[in-house]
Amino acid sequence: MNARADVILIGGGIFGQFAALTLAEAGRQVVLIDRAALWGEASSVNAGSLGVQNKLLELVPYARWSWEMWSRMAELLGADVGVSRAGGFRIAMTDVEAERLRVSALAQRATGLDVRLLDRGDLRAETPWLSREVVAATFSPEDGYASPTLVGPALRAAVAGAGVRIVEHARIASVRRRDGIEVETDRGAFRSRTLGITAGAWSAQCAAMLGVTLPIALDVNMVAVTESAPPTIGAMTSHARGILTLKQVANRSCLIGGGWQGIGTLDDRRKEVDYDQLVHNLRLAVRVVPGLACLNILRSWAGYEGVTPDSLPYLGRLGDYPDVFVGACARGGFTLGPLFGRLLGELIATGKTSRPIDLFNPRRFEYVESAHD
Template sequence: MRRARAADVVIAGGGLHGLSAAIHLANAKLRVVLLEKDRVGRHASSANAGGVRRLGRAIPEIPLAVAALDLWHNIENLVDDNCGFQQSSQIKVAEDLVEFAALEQRSKTLRDAGYFHEEIIDGNMLHQLLPQVAKHCVGSMVVRGDGHADPFATVKAFHSKAISLGVEVREGAPVTQITRAEGNWLVQADTTCFEAPILINAAGAWGGEIAAMMGDLIPIEAQALMLMITERIAPFLSSVVGAQGRALSFKQFDNGTVLIGGAYKGHVDIRTGRTALNMKQLAANAHAAITVFPLMRNVRVIRAWTGIEGVTKDRLPIIGPASEKGGFHLFGFSAHGFALSPLSGRIIADLICSNQNNWPTEAFSHARFTA
């Protein structure tokens, strides 16, 4: 029988969270093997809208989003690349007074919790800030200092940095079996078995399968979330815009193209990793964009695509130790994990290297599902 290859840490999953963990652990001089069944960043990591936001976060996520934003403003210190990060306002518009009241209540809830980054502005200020927004919009919530980055450039930078630090990245190497032997994890991937005292499950939409191999039953749903991009039009927007009453993520790039999303679902086969567009849902997404920005009515869509995301029941991620010693989970970010990726790997690395956690992650324990 061929002897297992030794490592300090094995990571299952080569999306941004797995790569982030690999970078932080390699910086701590650990020998890291990262196993990716397809290619790094193939799914949600490179196929998302690239939002870096505090706006609209669930309260348990806000401390992480704040800390991660600081890392984004200095992302070159982590991965030697700016990842296309740009600072911009994040805005959520209200189309009627009921929606505006909901935004005001949300703002009050955050202030009561000690957070003051979400600002309420009335209709006059909104139309000064967004001259092309629909006339019926009555106000909005604004967060200044958030931003967005380029997902493809970010994946490339994280991958390159991990390689430069000596991380062994294996693509086309799906994990097929996980067992325990003398306190170590034995991880079978393709034709090779790896042995390590530490195993990190960063498998995204496939995180539930890896968790089950590790002894934890964690429910997660695979969703194929769609995005589309338009032809180039004259610049009219520098902020990232969403809506309180409808699913929408909307921004314009420097080249004039407009990215439109909002977590509208396509079709997915999790067994094969294949996806297909849902044209009715794309039409609904386009209608949302036109309703909030009427100037988009005659703009052509030139491309649309999907990314496979793992979504938990409460739409909060799984971050922290597994049930078995030496195991860790880092998945289930439910379509809002891109912004957290520089920090998520650091959280796991701190737990591994010093058994310390400087961030409140109790709400992200897998025990909320497996207890």
């Protein structure tokens, strides 16, 4: 298999697919390459949260802009993907965490986010399903969720329908700049004028093939799902310290996620549930929502998340190369993916973006070891 295109994108998650759609809409011929199946890694294994108030302050405006796309996702993809925007809570269980929430809410309001602080009295009246261990919370009607299981097939169909050439299960052997871009894989060679790296946690490995060190750490996040249950979780809920996410979805199952880490490495593609850590996650979930205690866990899984040193994504040109770009590693990438994928596509197609991206310049950390012409 050999092909020429205007743009090659490496990585078929939410960043890569929305970038591919944007480029195809701009009239570019695109080849989208993935080492596994499209939507097979972080994009498919997250808990589906579309949170705004649980984002770093710098990312709150971007999460709100991304919601402009999520609110039209059924129209954009031609399918119902389970988008719900019923609002969400961010909870505190100590006075220190409550103060953190108060300060955070004030800063978020300054960005335009609709967010309200609730004290113990408010919580008892409005959220009887929350434990009395919860001492304070914030509520924003701008939080919500979608189904990664539904988004994946719909997005793939849209990408294929736009004329993007999809190449799956292709291991990258080399990336070189030689009269354009040349990507060698075990499924053939692909050539283009421009390259976009949207490979998530693997983006550092792709950048290294071009002599650029791009710092990315690896998180192995875990999610558990319960049996179908009566109303148990009143709205999407996250913890002030980022160690818990809870939601009850349309089929009435409850999803439990958070910052508790599984076991895995990129080298052997291992990602496994660490049951000792999962137990801590589940215990915390029951402390926050006691109604979860009587439910059975049906399934649990782990997935990769690439993390930059400042937890802000990479979006921009790679190194000194005018024809190589990277878009990867957003905390809350499911929420932000449609917007950041579109911005990457705009940058590649036109050299400019509809939203500011200077904050995410990959050169803030990268180190160019050698030039490959």
